[in-house]
Amino acid sequence: MKKLASFTFLVTLLLLAGCGGKEKTKLTVPHETYKLENGLTVVLNEDKSDPIASLVILYHVGSAREVPGKTGFAHLFEHMMFQRSENVGEDECFKYIEGAGGDMNGGTSYDQTIYFELIPKNALELAMWLESDRMGFLRNTVTPQSFALQQNVVQNEKRQMVDNRPYGHTDVVILKNLYPEGHPYSWDVIGEMEDLANATVDDVKEFHKKFYIPNNATLVVSGDFEAEEVKALIEKYFGEIPAGEELKDPEPVTVTLAETKKLYHEDAFARAPQFTMVYPVAEQFTKDSYALDVLAQLLGVGKNSPLYKVLVKEKQLTSNVRIYNQSQEIAGQMQINVTANPSTSLDEVEKAVFEAFERFETEKFTERDLERIKAGIERNFYLMMSSVMYKGFMLALYTEFTGSPDFMLEELEMQRQVTADDVWDVYNRYIKGKNYVATSFVPRGQTDLVAAGSVDAGVVEEDITQATQMEVVAGGEEVIEKT
Secondary structure, eight states: OOOOTTHHHHHHHHTOOOOOOSSOOOOOOOOEEEEOTTOOEEEEEEOTTSSEEEEEEEESOSGGGSBTTBOSHHHHHHHHTTTOBTTBOTTHHHHHHHHTTOEEEEEEOSSOEEEEEEEEGGGHHHHHHHHHHHHHSOGGGOOHHHHHHHHHHHHHHHIIIIITSTTTTHHHHHHHHHSOTTOTTSSOTTOOHHHHHHOOHHHHHHHHHHHSSGGGEEEEEEESOOHHHHHHHHHHHHTTSOOOOOOOOOOOOOOOOSSOEEEEEEETTOSSOEEEEEEEEOOTTSHHHHHHHHHHHHHHSSTTSHHHIIIIIISOOBSOOEEEEEEOSSOEEEEEEEEBOTTOOHHHHHHHHHHHHHHHHHHOOOHHHHHHHHHHHHHHHHHHHTSHHHHHHHHHHHHHHHSOTTHHHHHHHHHHTOOHHHHHHHIIIIITTOOOEEEEEEETTOGGGSOTTOEEOOOOOOOGGGOOOOOOOOOSSOOOOOO
16 A cells, blocks of 8 residues: 655644744635534635645544554554445555546554545545545445455554664654553554454444544545535535544643653664654644744754754764654654764763753854744745645644644744744753653664663564464455445
8 A cells, every 4th residue: 555655744744834034924725614414524725726636534533542452543544444445446546546647645643544635626526435435434344354454464564664674663662661651652653563463353343433433534625626516525425424423632641751761772674873862842732832843943953053063063973963843632752863873872972962952052042043943934834835735734634633724824823923032941841951761773782882871672573584464364355234
């Protein structure tokens, strides 16, 4: 199945809507928002600049809606939703859309699952039919055979993306140590393979029944269309799907660390040591989250940033430093990532990070630096607004998570209003002198390179020569009972 590249990064980027400059730009995003009787939220955005349209459906379900012992279900359904539904045959979704000259894909993160089509405007009804069929008519196609097949697909994906790639276990180690046991962000989106192996068809059907429902989703149509015609099509294809149970939105569950945790892993696939440092921070759509976005860029983005100057220019420990703020629905994290030069001590890397922090405190930053960064964030916002696809993503995200598509404009103003005092405030409250999680991933046999005080992370790497798969019984296409 096609994958949406770097989906988590995409969602993070989409949520960075803000900026600088003293001149306030008047921006409007024309839209009509309404709900069907079954609770499906609909946003229509007419944009006739090109004869194309996008259809985006965002379900308010990701790995954070799972529970311990039953993880990985949201990611599993990302796969199953592309297989078949009651009226769409096996693997025909892509064939229909690509045959019409369009593209489709989807992705799952901690807080949402999103599906989209980018199509010629005359294929919009086709996209609606496909999306409505897998929303309302998928569960009966989840059979023991199809479930076992997708269990194998997910197992193989984990082997490729986690077990058999350099630093693949980093996020898993960080999440388990940054968040307390049972916290919705304490497991990776792909889930625990043991949970998936123990899951039953009834388990996953119940998960779909609970979360993949009209009243837990937002549908956005953006592009070249006639509103009244599209409204009729939406009612035709989605109106008959029954609402599910009423769901409450998750509440923020931010965390603090009682102590710093430093862990290491001898990585069989790593050729150079990598150091990752993570601080718990505020959740999304808060005043702090916007100041944290700016802080991350001041600390490490650009050749004049303190992290780059100390680690790359002066000490030559690495060729690059990555830092980003990831404020999400119920909590957030700021992460610094350094893939060091071969044979470089990660203890020296850690010390250099703190030296860069000290440099930040002593050299500070100018108002011009602040405005430059805010202007860059706003530029990204406008670039995305120029695409019917990204505009569809943004309208879906803001509508589902804030209740209003217009919040994107409110957030733009909030980013504009970030001050130097705001940046210093979040630096002092979330970063300076605070506990953190740090990982040292080093090549096999090079534990002398790990940061001082690190303990073994206890990573269990699957021996692919001993890997087993769920049995998939052959026998042709299964007959299913239609709704």
